[in-house]
Amino acid sequence: xxxxxxxxxxxxxxxxxxxxxxxxxxxxxxxxxxxxxxxxxxxxxxxxxxxxxxxxxxxxxxxxxxxxxxxxxxxxxxxxxxxxxxxxxxxxxxxxxxxxxxxxxxxxxxxxxxxxxxxxxxxxxxxxxxxxxxxxxxxxxxxxxxxxxxxxxxxxxxxxxxxxxxxxxxxxxxxxxxxxxxxxxxxxxxxxxxxxxxxxxxxxxxxxxxxxxxxxxxxxxxxxxxxxxxxxxxxxxxxxxxxxxxxxxxxxxxxxxxxxxxxxxxxxxxxxxxxxxxxxxxxxxxxxxxxxxxxxxxxxxxxxxxxxxxxxxxxxxxxxxxxxxxxxxxxxxxxxxxxxxxxxxxxxxxxxxxxxxxxxxxxxxxxxxxxxxxxxxxxxxxxxxxxxxxxxxxxxxxxxxxxxxxxxxxxxxxxxxxxxxxx
Amino acid sequence: xxxxxxxxxxxxxxxxxxxxxxxxxxxxxxxxxxxxxxxxxxxxxxxxxxxxxxxxxxxxxxxxxxxxxxxxxxxxxxxxxxxxxxxxxxxxxxxxxxxxxxxxxxxxxxxxxxxxxxxxxxxxxxxxxxxxxxxxxxxxxxxxxxxxxxxxxxxxxxxxxxxxxxxxxxxxxxxxxxxxxxxxxxxxxxxxxxxxxxxxxxxxxxxxxxxxxxxxxxxxxxxxxxxxxxxxxxxxxxxxxxxxxxxxxxxxxxxxxxxxxxxxxxxxxxxxxxxxxxxxxxxxxxxxxxxxxxxxxxxxxxxxxxxxxxxxxxxxxxxxxxxxxxxxxxxxxxxxxxxxxxxxxxxxxxxxxxxxxxxxxxxxxxxxxxxxxxxxxxxxxxxxxxxxxxxxxxxxxxxxxxxxxxxxxxxxxxxxxxxxxxx
Numbered sequence: 001x002x003x004x005x006x007x008x009x010x011x012x013x014x015x016x017x018x019x020x021x022x023x024x025x026x027x028x029x030x031x032x033x034x035x036x037x038x039x040x041x042x043x044x045x046x047x048x049x050x051x052x053x054x055x056x057x058x059x060x061x062x063x064x065x066x067x068x069x070x071x072x073x074x075x076x077x078x079x080x081x082x083x084x085x086x087x088x089x090x091x092x093x094x095x096x097x098x099x100x101x102x103x104x105x106x107x108x109x110x111x112x113x114x115x116x117x118x119x120x121x122x123x124x125x126x127x128x129x130x131x132x133x134x135x136x137x138x139x140x141x142x143x144x145x146x147x148x149x150x151x152x153x154x155x156x157x158x159x160x161x162x163x164x165x166x167x168x169x170x171x172x173x174x175x176x177x178x179x180x181x182x183x184x185x186x187x188x189x190x191x192x193x194x195x196x197x198x199x200x201x202x203x204x205x206x207x208x209x210x211x212x213x214x215x216x217x218x219x220x221x222x223x224x225x226x227x228x229x230x231x232x233x234x235x236x237x238x239x240x241x242x243x244x245x246x247x248x249x250x251x252x253x254x255x256x257x258x259x260x261x262x263x264x265x266x267x268x269x270x271x272x273x274x275x276x277x278x279x280x281x282x283x284x285x286x287x288x289x290x291x292x293x294x295x296x297x298x299x300x301x302x303x304x305x306x307x308x309x310x311x312x313x314x315x316x317x318x319x320x321x322x323x324x325x326x327x328x329x330x331x332x333x334x335x336x337x338x339x340x341x342x343x344x345x346x347x348x349x350x351x352x353x354x355x356x357x358x359x360x361x362x363x364x365x366x367x368x369x370x371x372x373x374x375x376x377x378x379x380x381x382x383x384x385x386x387x388x389x390x391x392x393x394x395x396x397x398x399x400x401x402x403x404x405x406x407x408x409x410x411x412x413x414x415x416x417x418x419x420x421x422x423x
Numbered sequence: 424x425x426x427x428x429x430x431x432x433x434x435x436x437x438x439x440x441x442x443x444x445x446x447x448x449x450x451x452x453x454x455x456x457x458x459x460x461x462x463x464x465x466x467x468x469x470x471x472x473x474x475x476x477x478x479x480x481x482x483x484x485x486x487x488x489x490x491x492x493x494x495x496x497x498x499x500x501x502x503x504x505x506x507x508x509x510x511x512x513x514x515x516x517x518x519x520x521x522x523x524x525x526x527x528x529x530x531x532x533x534x535x536x537x538x539x540x541x542x543x544x545x546x547x548x549x550x551x552x553x554x555x556x557x558x559x560x561x562x563x564x565x566x567x568x569x570x571x572x573x574x575x576x577x578x579x580x581x582x583x584x585x586x587x588x589x590x591x592x593x594x595x596x597x598x599x600x601x602x603x604x605x606x607x608x609x610x611x612x613x614x615x616x617x618x619x620x621x622x623x624x625x626x627x628x629x630x631x632x633x634x635x636x637x638x639x640x641x642x643x644x645x646x647x648x649x650x651x652x653x654x655x656x657x658x659x660x661x662x663x664x665x666x667x668x669x670x671x672x673x674x675x676x677x678x679x680x681x682x683x684x685x686x687x688x689x690x691x692x693x694x695x696x697x698x699x700x701x702x703x704x705x706x707x708x709x710x711x712x713x714x715x716x717x718x719x720x721x722x723x724x725x726x727x728x729x730x731x732x733x734x735x736x737x738x739x740x741x742x743x744x745x746x747x748x749x750x751x752x753x754x755x756x757x758x759x760x761x762x763x764x765x766x767x768x769x770x771x772x773x774x775x776x777x778x779x780x781x782x783x784x785x786x787x788x789x790x791x792x793x794x795x796x797x798x799x800x801x802x803x804x805x806x807x808x809x810x811x812x813x814x815x816x817x818x819x820x821x822x823x824x825x826x827x828x829x830x831x832x833x834x835x836x837x838x839x840x841x842x843x844x845x846x
Binding site: 147201239246263272392 | 515564565569570625645657661665666671675676678682694695699700703705706707709711716718720786811812813814815
């Protein structure tokens with residue numbers, strides 16, 4: 001096989017033009033987007049994306065959880081190299097997160113379809129597997145919890161019925177939304193043989209090092225809790241302080257402790273509480289219940305275990321201090337989770353041929369490829385995020401880096417379609 | 424004028440029976456009620472209450488903010504003694520808060536209508552003023568902020584247009600709700616000459632002292648703030664800790680500080696944060712904004728000023744610690760706010776004649792009568808709350824105390840209708 005060719009300038013230009021168009025769906029007017037899973041903006045961008053795939057000769061299909069597939073059949077009957085990410089976003093999010101990976105996947109497939117369909121490809125340049133561009137449903141999980149829903153159902157770690165029955169805060173279910181929009185297919189989707197995903201880093205490691213491509217080796221370990229703090233409703237003016245069992249006070253002690261816990265293990269432990277709901281949340285009522293989601297993410301499994309022990313002690317201390325009851329349920333837990341080393345080697349080989357500065361990188365954030373790598377050999381790539389800003393309308397990646405990433409992804413998918421990591 | 428007569432046993436029985444019926448509207452099944460202002464349960468209880476007033480010969484009217492009036496016209500053309508409270512509740516509230524005062528007002532009016540309508544009243548027993556039973560709209564302010572809405576518009580401290588345009592979290596306005604239910608009248612309501620309100624204490628002072636009736640002398644001073652903590656949205660996993668500007672962390676530091684502040688002035692200062700909203704409130708996003716309502720209530724104006732100074736310092740410290748911006752708006756502020764001493768004397772005279780154990784009491788909680796006393800001489804009375812529990816389904820007051828309060832209120836309203844505090 002010849003060395004990896006670069007994509008054409010015309011391809012880079014077409015990609016950037018389409019990415020500009022994609023950024024108009026759910027645009028907030030401040031550089032960001034709001035296109036939560038199943039929202040009008042998400043439905044609109046999915047329709048536009050289906051049209052784009054079809055224009056380039058791909059066949060569009062949906063599985064039973066609304067994952068959107070653009071099939072490029074090169075070898076009738078062969079399984080598929082999966083390449084993609086997610087188009088859905090957080091509320092008031094950046095336009096790169098997920099969307100970049102989906103559109104880069106599409107243009108990688110368009111590029112390879114042209115390259116291999118020109119009739120000039122020699123026998124050893126012909127692919128052995130098909131390619132499918134995938135837009136996983138609901139990676140973000142802001143409207144419908146949990147996150148990574150589409151890829152989790154696809155890979156069997158979340159039940160289809162449970163996912164379809166999940167409701168948003170207004171009682172609308174995933175099944176309703178997908179059915180009405182016409183995104184519910186009858187089957188389980190194409191058969192995967194390998195997978196690639198490219199994503200913005202959402203951190204500043206690449207930028208700080210001045211590198212263009214990140215070769216993702218593993219994800220941090222994580223413990224995710226649903227915590228409920230229970231107190232007692234009381235008049236927030238009249239009730240004497242010592243009689244209060246204030247659930248919000250208990251929750252606030254936990255939010256502060258979680259931050260202090262991260263500060264004990266600088267750079268190794270990340271803690272976060274992003275979602276917190278107060279009941280009855282009324283101006284003159286002491287809260288009887290607070291529910292919050294607490295995440296610990298850690299690059300060292302020993303530190304994570306130690307942090308969990310500190311947390312355990314703190315739950316008991318908070319119960320004493322605030323006169324509340326604290327219960328928690330471990331909703332997700334995983335250890336340090338490596339991508340296949342052969343996939344990292346493959347990416348290293350391609351990036352060497354293309355000549356981009358690069359480094360191995362540990363990802364803190366979860367991605368759909370974390371699900372896929374449990375099923376098939378999977379390559380995960382990053383491009384830099386300006387100042388590491390993400391889940392924010394100011395999220396940015398430079399055009400040159402976007403194009404370099406597309407070039408890199410195209411090279412990796414070409415190798416995978418030729419049978420790398422499989423044969 | 425003769426000494427205050429007691430209400431009849433039949434009156435007490437009828438009152439308790441009606442109170443049981445009233446407690447079925449919006450009943451939660453755990454002893455409490457949920458009948459937030461303008462809810463289906465609130466609309467239903469208002470219709471039932473209108474029927475009850477009409478059965479007893481009172482004329483039912485509404486003003487332009489949906490305050491419900493039951494007019495007992497005894498002296499054509501004369502102004503009105505106002506007696507009432509509010510039927511609306513917090514979510515998952517007790518059934519006594521407000522509702523007791525409205526139903527006691529109605530039965531006080533029924534009792535006096537009978538007493539004075541019997542034809543046996545001597546000339547010096549005949550009233551000089553009319554009586555109106557009032558159910559103030561939206562005292563609680565949980566669904567529609569601010570609280571004490573109906574009495575605030577009635578007394579001119581809140582604009583009518585602003586009140587009608589207030590929306591709930593689903594975008595439904597006060598004007599919509601009241602208009603649809605048929606509770607919007609065309610006028611400003613009857614003209615007041617004096618006012619009485621009875622309410623459960625919502626504290627445990629009367630119970631601890633073994634007294635039946637509280638003669639309210641003043642309300643605590645208060646400072647109420649709307650606080651906004653602004654940070655920056657970020658990925659809650661990937662973003663390194665030192666880059667985070669976590670609005671929820673800043674808010675949690677404030678919740679903890681508010682509690683510590685109250686602990687510095689035991690028994691004198693109450694602090695509370697009952698409502699706190701996180702944006703975007705998503706599992707994997709560092710919050711960019713938290714809005715919360717912070718109340719300070721204090722029995723000593725000097726201490727309140729000192730507490731406000733500590734708070735000021737703390738806002739600056741939180742901005743430093745959490746890397747956020749904290750802004751606050753003083754939404755309400757009042758000093759130690761006395762009821763007319765002549766009204767307290769009147770109540771003391773009546774309670775002496777009726778023979779109930781009693782004491783003067785300072786109220787922490789706000790009531791509609793706080794608005795009314797700025798307009799006309801006003802008497803505020805309390806009955807005991809079992810264990811001081813309030814804004815909670817377990818809220819309770821013993822039947823004997825409910826009846827004693829009705830007896831007391833009837834006596835006070837009789838004196839007011841005869842011209843006490845006015846002539």
